[in-house]
Amino acid sequence: CKVLVTGANGFIAIWVVRTLLERGYLVRGAVRSASKGKYLTEYFGKRGFGTDKLEIVIVEDITKPGAFDEAVKGVDAIEHTASPVVPEVKDPQGAFLYQKDALTIDLEHAADLIKPAVQGTVGILQSALDHGSGIRRIVITSSGAAILVRPTVPTLFSEEDWNTFSVEDVEKNGVNAHPESGYRASKTLAERAAWEFVEKNKSKISWDLVVINPPVVLGPGIQEITGGPANLNASIKWLYEVVVNSSSQSEKFLYSSSVWVDVRDMALAHILALQKEAAGGERIVVSAGPFIWQDLVDIANQLTPYPLPSHPPPKGIPGLDKTYLVHFKPNKQEKILGMPVSSLRTMEETVRDALTEFAARGWPE
Ligand code: NDP
Numbered sequence: 001c002k003v004l005v006t007g008a009n010g011f012i013a014i015w016v017v018r019t020l021l022e023r024g025y026l027v028r029g030a031v032r033s034a035s036k037g038k039y040l041t042e043y044f045g046k047r048g049f050g051t052d053k054l055e056i057v058i059v060e061d062i063t064k065p066g067a068f069d070e071a072v073k074g075v076d077a078i079e080h081t082a083s084p085v086v087p088e089v090k091d092p093q094g095a096f097l098y099q100k101d102a103l104t105i106d107l108e109h110a111a112d113l114i115k116p117a118v119q120g121t122v123g124i125l126q127s128a129l130d131h132g133s134g135i136r137r138i139v140i141t142s143s144g145a146a147i148l149v150r151p152t153v154p155t156l157f158s159e160e161d162w163n164t165f166s167v168e169d170v171e172k173n174g175v176n177a178h179p180e181s182g183y184r185a186s187k188t189l190a191e192r193a194a195w196e197f198v199e200k201n202k203s204k205i206s207w208d209l210v211v212i213n214p215p216v217v218l219g220p221g222i223q224e225i226t227g228g229p230a231n232l233n234a235s236i237k238w239l240y241e242v243v244v245n246s247s248s249q250s251e252k253f254l255y256s257s258s259v260w261v262d263v264r265d266m267a268l269a270h271i272l273a274l275q276k277e278a279a280g281g282e283r284i285v286v287s288a289g290p291f292i293w294q295d296l297v298d299i300a301n302q303l304t305p306y307p308l309p310s311h312p313p314p315k316g317i318p319g320l321d322k323t324y325l326v327h328f329k330p331n332k333q334e335k336i337l338g339m340p341v342s343s344l345r346t347m348e349e350t351v352r353d354a355l356t357e358f359a360a361r362g363w364p365e
Pocket of ligand 1 (some may be wrong): 007008009011012013020032033036052061062081082083084085116120140142143144145149189213215216217218233234237335
């Protein structure tokens with residue numbers, strides 16, 4: 001069984017590729033350049049997975065019509081993860097920025113966010129329809145961002161919920177939209193376009209669709225990172241900022257509340273989404289539970305031995321009042337994927353392994 005994984009060099013996708021290979025699948029990884037493919041070939045080659053198990057295909061521009069036509073030929077399933085992850089675009093007043101100078105993109109680039117998210121998604125579905133006669137299932141990595149915007153009071157969400165606020169915000173307010181709205185809108189619009197595509201083409205397609213909506217994904221990043229922690233993917237950059245880089249901790253960020261899952265569990269969810277018959281036609285959130293960022297700091301302070309011995313963790317704000325605002329019903333992850341919360345990695349394991357990975361990379365310098 002051969003699976004096409006798009007954005008195969010990304011933080012989540014490389015774990016999807018690894019989990020697929022370890023479970024005996026053949027993988028075709030789509031990346032934007034040969035150098036990104038080289039890292040994957042070398043990384044997996046060292047682990048005993050040669051080019052007979054993992055082949056690389058270059059798709060330079062996923063917004064071009066027919067971009068995936070060649071890539072989908074001869075595969076049995078697709079895991080589409082490629083999408084720009086720019087959680088905040090700078091608003092002109094700078095009022096909502098959590099991270100100092102972390103994201104300097106301006107709202108003009110919101111179009112560069114939404115376009116590849118939507119056109120990449122519709123494009124791969126169209127290529128699958130036109131050239132993927134052997135395809136039986138397509139899994140798309142959407143996001144909790146397509147479900148919600150952060151509430152101000154504790155709220156229980158489920159897969160029934162859709163984040164329409166961010167789309168309307170970008171449409172109505174343009175450059176004055178909330179800085180998180182560009183990314184969130186990109187995920188809502190891409191996911192909505194995928195379901196619409198399936199509905200419109202249901203008499204013609206040989207496959208069904210599963211959408212996974214990850215919350216904040218944490219854990220060890222095994223992807224190529226050139227130029228140091230500043231170039232980490234967004235969610236692990238947050239972890240690094242909070243747990244390692246004490247100078248950049250703001251009270252507002254430590255308080256901010258969301259839902260999380262370990263990247264290895266997220267990868268497993270992507271594989272189970274291929275395997276479980278009942279997953280067809282479902283959007284599924286996989287979450288280990290609610291958290292605030294101070295929780296990661298507290299857990300780091302309890303780790304013995306501490307993985308970065310010469311760099312003790314910051315304290316954040318010990319004793320911070322913890323109000324968890326975002327909650328999910330774990331119904332589908334349990335019933336459809338067989339992943340109850342109790343089976344998932346703990347935050348302690350996730351933080352320890354992420355820090356151990358930083359240490360292996362020689363960070364902090
Ligand atoms: P990464 O930034 O590590 O990976 C993103 C991947 O998408 C990379 O392979 C990247 O390629 C590719 N990509 C980005 N922009 C484009 C573009 N314009 N055209 C083609 N490819 C592009 O992020 P994650 O692994 O964290 O995210 C993967 C998916 O998971 C995304 O769809 C994201 O929205 C979703 N997600 C992530 C969460 C998280 O907490 N990490 C939470 C919820 C959802 P390149 O390296 O060439 O830029």
